[in-house]
Every structure is written in C-alpha cells, then in structure tokens.
Amino acid sequence: MTTTVETTPGTATSGPGSSRPGAFTRIRRAIGGNTTLVNIVGLLVAIVLLYAYLTFNAVGFFTAANQSGLLRDAALIGVAATGMTLVIIAGEIDVSTGPAVALSSVVAASAISQWGLPTWLAIVLTLAIGTAWGSLAGILRARFAVPSFIATLGLWSVLRGLAQFVTNALPVQIPDSDPIMDALNGDVLGVPTPAIVMIVAFLVFGFIARKTPFGRSVFAVGGNAPAARLAGIGVRRVRVTLFAIMGFLGAVSGVLLTARLGSGNSTAANGLEFDVIAAVVVGGTAMTGGRGSLIGTFLGVIFITLIGNGLVLLGVNSFLQNVVRGVIIVLAVLLNVTLSRRRGAREDD
C-alpha cells in the first residue's frame, strides 16, 4: 500500500460531466488511497445505478410492497452477514448459515406450537441452541484445528438433516395470532421489523469491529495469527466466540423467518450461506483475512438483494437468474481485487 503520489488538494465533488479519469483520480485522492473506501464508493455508485435502472424498467419495483419486501429479503441475508464479516476477517468461513436458519425456525416453531412454551421463552431457547452449535463449530476449529470450512460443512449437513428429520420436511405452523411473532413480522414507522433488527446488528457489529478489543483482535488474528498469539491475544477464544456469534445470528434469522412465514420450515433458507458470503465478499472483505468492513458488507447486502429482486421483476428465467447472479458476483469481486492490486496492495500468494 504505497501512498498515492499526487497530493494536490482537491475537493471531493465528482462532476458527472467531467472526464472519467479525472473524476476517478479525484475520488481516489479525496478518499486518501484507502482501498476500503474505493470499494464502498464503487458499490454505492453501482447501487444507485441499479436502483435507478430498476425503478424505470422493472414493473412493480418502486412500490411500497416491493420496497418493504426488499428490506425483508435484505434482512435475511444481512443479519447473518454482519457476523460473517467478522468470521471472514478472522480468516475463517462458516458455510452452515442456511441450515442453521432453517433448524432455528423449526426449533422456534416447535417450541411454541408443540412444546407449548411461551413465545419469548421459545425465542430465548432458540437463540441459546443456535449459540451452542455455533460454539461447537468454533471449538472444533480452535481447539482441534479442524479447518472451519470442514467443521461448518459438517454442521451444514447435520443441521439441515436434523431439521428435516424432526419435521419430516413438513412446515411447523405457529398460532395465527401471536403478538410477539406479529411484531417481529410487522413494521415500525413503516420500516419492517427484520430490517430494523438488521440495522441494529450492523450498528452493533460495526461498533464491535472498530471500537472494541475483541473486534480489533479479530483483525489481528486474521491478519497474522502467529503474531497475534505472540502478542498475547487469546486466539482460540476469539475464534470460538466468532462461531458462537454466527450460531446466534443464524438463530435470530430463524426466528424472524418463522415470524414471516408463520411456520418453521426445514427446507427454508436454501443456499442462504452463499448469498451471505457473496455479500461480504462483494463488500470488499478479503477471503484471506485481516481486511474488511461492515459498511462494505451492508452495501454488499443491498447490492445482492437488489439483483435478486430485479432479476425476478424483470422476468428473467428463474434458472438463468442464478447464472446472471453468479456472473455479477464474480465480476464485482474481480473488479475489487483488480483495483486493490493496481493500488499496490500486497498480494501474498
């Protein structure tokens, strides 16, 4: 990361009509050669363009119902993406998110409608169980050195299987009028509750990442684990905590999903983990660890959600949608990597 050579003072205004290299250089200068910021600005531009395009070209995009649905979709990805950002910054990965959400929704629904627990207790129980299996993955990683991809791949299979086994792959209905569940599926001042949960999660994890010893330890562990260890940081504890957080967030999403669907569903959130990972990576977090931001992930979530929503509204063939989405995600990351490499960021391998 060499410092940019040109240091002439310039204002950050990027005139839409100005020549492209000039504007680009000026933006870069304004943000002081920070790769994360380059990424964020790029994503913001992409989101604005995408939003404008869909507003004018996709029938039913700019309606209250669709905007509210967009936010709910974003929340499903976003809540887990907050924790996933930290996990990936620490140089780890968690692929068990989809099944974790599904089993959590089954646990929550069963606890309410079959075990007769009060809703609040059912939720607490779900969160506790989610945290427990997350911790288990963390212990496998930290204590027994099972690579996190493998540990969570195992968990992925176990959780999905358990959810389908206990429900016979049938939805578990919850009672129609449950005030807590209704609130979780409702709106506050027109904003869907799940979206509020997501925003709170982003604020909390943004704070944790930047302002707490734990958050900075995550960066240190991901940047250079042996150095972090030698500096006296409890590397194992950091890792276990991260996966416990992922389990917890998966359970939160599961509860929200139950409220939204009115049932616990063992087949829900299929492939969610890939949307979550894609959002984090599109947001500029390096898979190699040590680098990333919650703001980037937030924009990544919006970006991924918009694409998903837009492709549906534009009437793209549903199989082809996956192709397009895949290509866009890879292109976004490619651009990101190319930009940081051109900026002289270190490339260790």
Next chain:
Amino acid sequence: MTTPPPPATRTAIAEVRGARKQYPGVLALDDVDFAIAPGEVRALLGQNGAGKSTLIRLLSGVERPDSGSVVIDGAPLTGGVTEAGRRGVATCYQELSLIRDVTVAENLSLGKWPTGAFGIDRRQMTRSARATLERLGADIDPDAVVGSLTLAQQQIVEIARAVQEEPKLLILDEPTSALATAEVDIVLGTVKRLSAEGVAVLYVSHRMDEIRQIADTATVMRNGRLIETVSIAGADTSRIIHLMLGEALEAAPAVRAARTTGEVLLRVEDLVVTPKLDGVTFEGRAGEVLGIAGLLGTGRTELLRAIAGHDRFRSGTVSVRGSVEHRPTPQRMRQLGVGMTPEDRKGTGIVPGLGIDENIVMSDWKRVSPGGVLATGRIRAATKALGQRLAIKADDLSRPINTLSGGNQQKAVIARWLHADSDVLLLDEPTRGVDVQAKAQIYDIMRQVADSGKLVVFVSSEAEELPLACDRVLVLRGGRIREEFRAPAITVPDVLAASMGAGAESGAAAEQTIPTDVDVHRVKDPS
C-alpha cells in the same frame, strides 16, 4: 591485493577469477580469486555480509559477476544455474527443499521419474534411490516418507539429491545448522565419503570442531574480500577469528562498564527443547541487557520462543519474579510481564493490515479501552509517546505498519511491549535487516529500557554487536550455555571463539578444547 591463490597445484575443478559483484549500496565481492581442487574439502568462513553467499551464488550460476569470471573444469561458465548444474556444480542451501509428504525415493527422482510400460516404475525408483543412499553410507529407507525422518536424515537426502547429479563440486551452505549435535556426525561422514570419491566440497560453517574434522583448508572472507586461505592443521582458531574480524574490530575496546543490577526477574532452569536445547539454565536481572550469542542453529530462537510461551518445552521451568511456569502460553507470559519480538518480523511479528498504533497497543488493549471500548484518544496518546521515545519515523501512526521500513517496524514491535509495560523483553535478532542508524537506535532503546529497571534479553548472531549493547553475554553451543562474559570483559573475539567452539581466545588447550563436541553424553559413538 589479496593473498595468492591457494596452493592447489592440482588443476582446480572450479575457479573464480578477479570477480567483482556490486549490489545497490554494497560491494558484495571485491576482486575475489578462488579455486578448489577435486577431492578437497574447503571450509568457507566469514561474518554476515562477508561475501560468502555471493561467492556461492556465482559458483552455482545463480548470479554472474559484474567483472571477472567463473571457470568450471577449465572452461568459463557463461549460462545460469542449469549450465552450472550440468557441468557439475551442485548446491544445498540451509533451507531444505524436499517435499515432506512423499517418500525419499520420490524426492530423489522428482521430474525425472523412471518410466516403464505401465507409467512410473516405482521399483526402479526405489532401487536407484537405495544405491545413492548406500553410496553416501546413509542408513535411510528409500520408501520412508521424508517428513518422518530426522532432520539429519533429511539433510542427507538433500545431499543425496545433489549427489545424484554426479557433481564435481558440492557446495554445502551451513548443512548442520539445523541439526542437534549428535546428528552432525552423520552429515560429516557423508562429506568424507564424497571427498574420498574425488568430489570437491565447499563447506560453509563456523563450527570449528566440524571444520577440523573434515576440512583440509579454510578460506576466510571479510567485507567482500577473500582474506586468506589457511591450512586447517596449521591455523588455530584464534588466527581464523583474527582473519574474520580484521584489525579494527578485534582491537575495538570493550565499551560497557560493569554495572550493578537489581533483583532477579527471569530464571530459566534446566530447559529442554528437543532437539536443540539440552538443559539451559540462567537468570536475568532488572537493569541489564543480557546478550545471548551462538552460531546459526544453536537454538537461540527456540530458547526465546520457549520462554515466551510460544513453543512447549519438554522439561525445565521458566520463572518470572518467582512465579514458576511449566507450560506457559504467550497470554500467560504477557500477564507475567514477558514479551518477545520475533526474528521473523513478517511471519510472527507484525500484523500487516493493521495500523502502527494498533500493532503497538495489541499487547494490552485494556490499557486503552476504559469500560471495554477502545478510546481513540488514549491510543493516540499512548502510541505517540512511544513513537517519539523510540523515534519511529512515521507522520501518521494510524497508517498500516507495512508502510514502514524494517527498522521502524522493529521499533514498533518493541514498542508493543513497552506499551504492555513488560518487565522482561526478549528480542530475537532485533537488528537483522535494519540500517545502521536504526541499529544504533535499537541499542539505545535496549539500554534505556534496561535502565528503567527492566530486563532485556538480546539475541544476536552478529558477535560484534554484543559488546556494544550488553552487560553480560551468554554463549549457547551444543544445546547449553557454555560460557559467560561480563562487562567490561566482553570482546568480539572471545564471544566468537566461544560460539565457534574454540574455548578461550588464546586458543590454548584450556578447560574445554574439543576434538568432538563438549556435549559428549548425547553423542552415541564411543570414541
């Protein structure tokens, strides 16, 4: 001019004539003439930066001289490594280049697998590997996986791979540096056999006992020049050390006056770390800079890592202010007030993406996070003070640490332990790869830190910097502390002689002059 070319009237197998090699800022080789004859075992000695590596790189075709020439078997070398290899120069570097997860035989036939009607002929592979190993007198199973062998055996396999090419000149760069004393004989035996077959061996090492066992002559380099080639039988160690150091350094007066020091902060008792350390015992006191000297591979790093809790040790204890630890972790040792800055700055020292400031405060977040929340103001204040105290050259301490020069990175890693207010600082080669000015600053910092009532343990492979910085120097050799020097009686020749295994500087048959190593009880052979 340098001394006349060696007495080899036999035709030389490899020669370097009037070679000069300039690197940016350094004249690495200055008009060097060198020749080695078939069957000769030649030791190559010199301090860091003397030009040994450059000479090796020229001979093995890795680099070409700016002027002068390299002559192999009578004809000049014009190509690179491939040509040098084809014409009979093979080199084994310090770092092993074997693939650990496959067998010895496979390692020996990488890239030139014998093939039969049904793909690779594994039996043929094993047969030829066995033949090569037997030729070297090595008892190694060709079908064993390399990772399961001892380091000495792996070193032999490395040599075997070179020998397969039927070299006329074999260059061994510190081949025993990674080995425990008992294993060295295996490698030495192999060298003797090859020499008897007529292979010339250029052997870089500073272990005098080894050199005396196998080499006929020793070439000493200093500051890019070939100083002299002496016959081993005719030169005692003090003469060789004299040649390595030159007049100026040897005559350099001891600078440190004796000091009074405080309470015992660190006590290491009978520490055993396999395979390098075999019962290390010492103590360090408040207010002193304690140097640890020893040749490459004597276990200096292993010693510090064990004390810092980075690696487990097999037995022994580490005590800090009376708290006795049997299985410390870095976290535990930090709490006790012990911090280590590793030799491998990039690998285990800095966290590259993080700021300089965060790299400093990561040893103790609590100090800068009242109520569990990092306070930017406190971080800035703490790191700014340390940055000034250690003269870390950075306009903005929040910049990523990898934007700093090596010396400034090192200072930041030292600052890390000042931030944690550690009582014991373990510095492993803190001056490696830093410029002259930063070196001087680091000596000053060590002094300052010691004067503030702490203990600094300073590991260095450069004997000449120990007298500059230390109040006391311990010499590690053959797995133990062999000698101790106290200011004002710390001199470069003494430290070097003790490291190389030559007893006291006089070279006279003092207490422990050694045909084999002192570490007799671990050597199996009954001689």
